[in-house]
Amino acid sequence: MSIFERYLTVWVALCIIAGVALGHLFPGIFHAIGAAELAKVNIPVALLIWLMIVPMLLKIDFAALGEVGRHWRGIGVTLFINWAVKPFSMALLGWLFIGWLFRSYLPADQIDSYIAGLIILAAAPCTAMVFVWSNLTKGEPHFTLSQVALNDAIMVVAFAPIVGLLLGLSAIIVPWDTLILSVGLYIVIPVIAAQLLRRFLLASGGQGALDRLLKKLQPLSLLALLATLVLLFGFQGEQIIAQPLVIGILAVPILIQVYFNSGLAYLLNRFLGERHCVAGPSALIGASNFFELAVAAAISLFGFSSGAALATVVGVLVEVPVMLSVVAIVNRSKAWYERGSTAEQPLESENA
Numbered sequence: 001m002s003i004f005e006r007y008l009t010v011w012v013a014l015c016i017i018a019g020v021a022l023g024h025l026f027p028g029i030f031h032a033i034g035a036a037e038l039a040k041v042n043i044p045v046a047l048l049i050w051l052m053i054v055p056m057l058l059k060i061d062f063a064a065l066g067e068v069g070r071h072w073r074g075i076g077v078t079l080f081i082n083w084a085v086k087p088f089s090m091a092l093l094g095w096l097f098i099g100w101l102f103r104s105y106l107p108a109d110q111i112d113s114y115i116a117g118l119i120i121l122a123a124a125p126c127t128a129m130v131f132v133w134s135n136l137t138k139g140e141p142h143f144t145l146s147q148v149a150l151n152d153a154i155m156v157v158a159f160a161p162i163v164g165l166l167l168g169l170s171a172i173i174v175p176w177d178t179l180i181l182s183v184g185l186y187i188v189i190p191v192i193a194a195q196l197l198r199r200f201l202l203a204s205g206g207q208g209a210l211d212r213l214l215k216k217l218q219p220l221s222l223l224a225l226l227a228t229l230v231l232l233f234g235f236q237g238e239q240i241i242a243q244p245l246v247i248g249i250l251a252v253p254i255l256i257q258v259y260f261n262s263g264l265a266y267l268l269n270r271f272l273g274e275r276h277c278v279a280g281p282s283a284l285i286g287a288s289n290f291f292e293l294a295v296a297a298a299i300s301l302f303g304f305s306s307g308a309a310l311a312t313v314v315g316v317l318v319e320v321p322v323m324l325s326v327v328a329i330v331n332r333s334k335a336w337y338e339r340g341s342t343a344e345q346p347l348e349s350e351n352a
Contacts, residue, residue: 008222008320012313015226019233020241030234034304041185041300045231049186049296051224055217056127056292057194058210060152064145071143074278077268078147081286082125083158086261090122091115091166093253102249110307112172117298117311118253119166123159124297125151126288129319130281133288136327139281147285155290156187163297175301182300186293225316228295232313235304250314255322262287262326266337276337280330288323291316 023030036043094115103111127148134144160183164174201210265286269279294312302308 009317011222011226012229012317015229016233016317019230022230023234030231033231034235041181042304045228045296045299045304046185048224048228048231049292050190051217052221052228052292053186053190053296054194054197055214055221057152057190058198058214058217059131060127060149060194061145061198062149062153062195064142064149065153066146071140071146071274071278073272073274074143074269074282075147075150077265077272077274078282078285079150079154080268081261081265081282082151083154083162085264086125086257086286087119087123087162087166089260090253090257091119091170093257094118095170097249097253102252105245105249107246107307112170113302113307114250114311115170116167116172116302117294117306117308118250119170120163120297120301120308121254121289121291121294121312121315122257123162123166124290124293125155126285127152127290127293129323130285130288133284133323133327134281136324137280137284137330138277139284140275140277143278144281144285147281151285152187152191155293156183156191159183159187159293159297178301179297182297185300186296225292229313229316232295232299232304232309235309246310247314247317250311251318254315254318258287258318258322258326262329266330266333270337276334279337283330284323284326287326288319289315291319 033044034042098106098114098118099111106114130148131144133139134141160176160179164176164179167174198210201213205212262283266279266283269282274282291312294315295309298306298308298312
């Protein structure tokens, strides 16, 4: 894990300060950027999002789907958490904390938008940072790769229906045309483009060529994320200054759902007798989010200055510290986990 990734929360906090300050100093520039749209898609943000997403998707080898059967219990648990529990639990937590408990502390016209942002965040399983978390828990690499590849394949067809369903249940008007366009722009096209580029690089220069390109693109990906955050907070500045508690309030349901879903996945794997090297990444995949996609979808659906965009950005703010805490829990509980697990110990070849 690079120093830049480890201190992502610090950089996000600095982007909040920079975005709010720049938004007040140069409002005309930010409004001009916000108006640069084509078919409801903001062109500058779309380019930044692509810079974020494509390098991450380059790491995914969809041939790993052939490994799914080897770890069917861990795969089943993670799919259950990602697609049957996490979006719905987040919707429930959003209704509970944002729609009811903290409602009086939030701007009334943004309540539904905040809930929508939380739903969008939870409906996008993590794609890239999972590899970091899995490595930190000595996770089974074939399981992690096959699980991420399967989640990405499912996300192509399941993201829009789940988001649409939960927004509808929340009585939020669903702009289906924009939602479908977002799925095409930020999931389907990047997946296809990344896989075509991956195959070309492997065919022409082997794994070394792919690794060299990823090394060059990774800093650009993180810089694109931070630039997007500066833009977002440039538009959100007035609201944040007027309601400084908003970020803390939005973090509450996000933190609860991370610990709930990771804990549930971890315990289910233990109950089913799955090995710890699978249960660890399963818990982490079940808890983390593809926040780059969530930010892009929220901006496309509700706009720069929406509560939905702000809610997804709070997910970015808490991602690193909360996931590192889950990694610590998984690692420190390994002895306890293995005492109650009926799983066979991994072969030496599998640990290599």
